[in-house]
Amino acid sequence: MNTSIKSRPARRRPEDRPDEILSAALEIFTENGFATARVEDIAKRAGLSKGAVYLYFDSKEAMLKALVEQSAGRIVNAASTLSMMGAEQDPEATYRAILKMALIALADPDISAAPRLVLAEAGQFPELAQFYRKRVIEVGRMAMRHLVEEGRKSGRFRDIPSEAALLTFIGPAVAQMMLSTVFRLEDDPEPDPSELADAIADIVLNGLKTRSANDA
Template sequence: MPENSRRRRPEARPEEILDAALSVFSEQGFAAARVEDIARAAGLSKGAIYLYFPSKEAMLNGLVERSAGHLAKTAEAMVASGAPRDAETGLRNLLRMLFTSMADPAISAAPRLVFAEAGRFPVIADFYRRQVLEIARGAMRALLEAGVGANVFRPVDADAFMRAVAGPAFAHMALTTTFTLPPDTLTDPADMADALADILLHGLKPRAPAS
């Protein structure tokens, strides 16, 4: 075992292993990555890796929990605290948080890995659905219900609302990172979020001129 690994605090090792796993998964792909490669990148023995994570799937799950999973729980908390008072502001703040967070490669990397590998590894897709999508779905439903209850939003299908709110964040991530198609003008994630919030709230039809 490398000398520096013995000096590390044990509580720091799971994060170091996840950082190494993210690097190896991103470079090699999940299927091709080996635990030996992750151990080497983390400066640990293969046996030391298994003390914290029993498999590659567990490491990817850990990456999901600390990035997209944390993001979903943050969205849930934001909606619970803000939407009952002001659903429109809650929607705008939620979009700003989503776009700003997904612009961070440390957060977007795990979702991009899941999207790339989920078709071949259904267990990974199922974990992401339970730990991220279902939590986000509940938060979006609560936001919509708060807005309808306050007569700020009109009643619409909750799942369509979720896709209309969350979909642009994932599309923006894919266009910017995978397809290298960043926006021409709205380069600040918060500005993009504000523009999309305006479209969601007011639609595309021309507004009547102020009297």
């Protein structure tokens, strides 16, 4: 064997570049803030030219939307699937599964980073806010609305206003995401997201269950 021949560096596959760009974009957005982030800085971090980045994404807004699809978009899609598959058979178990899935996913800083960026920048970038509303919030609301309606039909949930139920269902996941990241203090406890989901579900579901005449 001729050991004098140097091995060639591995070539970067074109199909990997969108993920590399998004990874770099998330780092830059997190470090500098979305408003002040520059495409040239993202390109440099990804090891590409600015022109190469524009072959895949036409703006930093497009990058953030893609990051939302990878994180919050996947979570609400999974929630929608769980709701459609399980709400009719067992709405309580389905809610527990959705909440546990969401809290475990959002405990990962890489997953919660894009939703947090949108929440922080929504006031300055209304187009991003509208995108997040349609792509994430409305999908999540439809999933939870289906869950509540199926729970009512089966008699497992009592008749309460839909919007109140939706806020009660969705609120804990958003609150935990913010408290464990943006508003976290060094000495804050770090609860296991699976155990926390079970505890929250117990509180929420015990407020939703059908009441007897003596409890009214």
